[in-house]
Amino acid sequence: MNVAEVRKQFPILDQEVNGHPLVYLDSAATSQKPVQVIEAIDDYYRQYNSNVHRGVHTLGTKATDKYEGAREKVRKFINAASIEEVIFTRGTTTALNTVAASYGRENLTAGDEIVITYMEHHSNIIPWQQLARQTGTVLKYLPLQADGTISLDDARATITANTKIVSIMHVSNVLGVINPIKEIAAIAHEHGAVMVVDGAQSAPHMKIDVRDLNCDFYAFSGHKMCAPTGIGVLYGKKELLENMEPIEFGGEMIDFVGLQESTWKELPWKFEAGTPIIAGAIGLGAAIDFLTEIGPENILEHEHKLAAYALEKMSAIEGLSIYGPRGAEQRAGVITFNLEEVHPHDVATVLDAEGIAVRAGHHCAQPLMKWLDVSATARASFYLYNTEQDIDRLVDGLIKTKEYFTNVF
Structure with a gap:
């Protein structure tokens, strides 16, 4: 390089x-942002600013193609199996809150356990605290070694048959440590728990393969990887996302709206209520092109x-x-x-x-x-x-x- x-x-x-x-x-x-990203955002606002999905006119079609093209770029970047597994969010924080509020509330009950670590960012602590308070689940902390690393023996001792969610950052924003996510995910799955990964500090800096990690959810933000602020991604395995309810409701995420009830669009759009972050997604796509070229x-x-x-x-x-x-x-x-x-x-x-x-x-x-x-x-x-x-x-x-x-x- x-x-x-x-x-x-x-x-x-x-x-x-x-x-x-x-x-x-x-x-x-x-x-910081490279010229390629700045120009991509500028081009959107100067040349084809329009809402996506809703219109059939030329600008709307181009905006939709660029927006959904960015989703495909994300899919390749993290090696997701399908674009149905790639949900655009406002960032890592929103993505983690979505998992806690949707998957967590539906699947956890009193006595179940959530396992996190002492090194977590507040965005990967507070949603689980709130979930534990609301459902009566137990929030457990995986101990750290003296240098801030995680011992797999400690992971095996902390994750039990009662554990339903393990949520750990891939890379610490303080210690810089790269955590053994793939190995911890295997331990979690042995006990029937799902593995949630805060990828805010890993997606910008290393090759990410969610299928190799075998994580169930993976969250990251665009602004830490040369893209604009206000755009992020939640990856989730399709079979889990299909059984989760949206936490935001309104336009774009609906299939049919009646007077008393409504139905939702298919994945991934059922989780993207309202006008999406169009310029941000286009900028993220340009950032992924830039990072992919460098490697x-x-x-x-x-x-x-x-x-x-x-x-x-x-x-x-x-x-x-x-x-x-x-x-x-x-x-x-x-x-x-x-x-x-x-x-x-x-x-x-x-x-x-x-x-x-x-x-x-x-x-x-x-x-x-x-x-x-x-x-x-x-x-x-x-x-x-x-x-x-x-x-x-x-x-x-x-x-x-x-x-x-x-x-x-």
């Missing part, structure tokens, strides 16, 4: 922030190299703590850290003055912060457009941050 050529496709990177060339290290929060395997290899380089350089900074596994092959391009006696928000503020964008806070993972025994952390996250020079700038900025607070206090 030629990173210099890749960077040219991202116009936002060619600017200065606070008098310094921008170093963007916050792609785990949202990625997900090449993206992950690049991130492993950056992670190894960053771990080596950052570990040399005295007083800097790094969270998660130390092996670069065990993680995606996320490194979360704290600088001794400096609040993460102060670290991020000083780095921003140097033109370096990192994230600081609890990263929507407060249970994990408690497990780590910290209130907050700073996080640098890499993507296909980052370089070793970006990491050098980060390291220099951290050294400057440390010197500044040592001298001030």
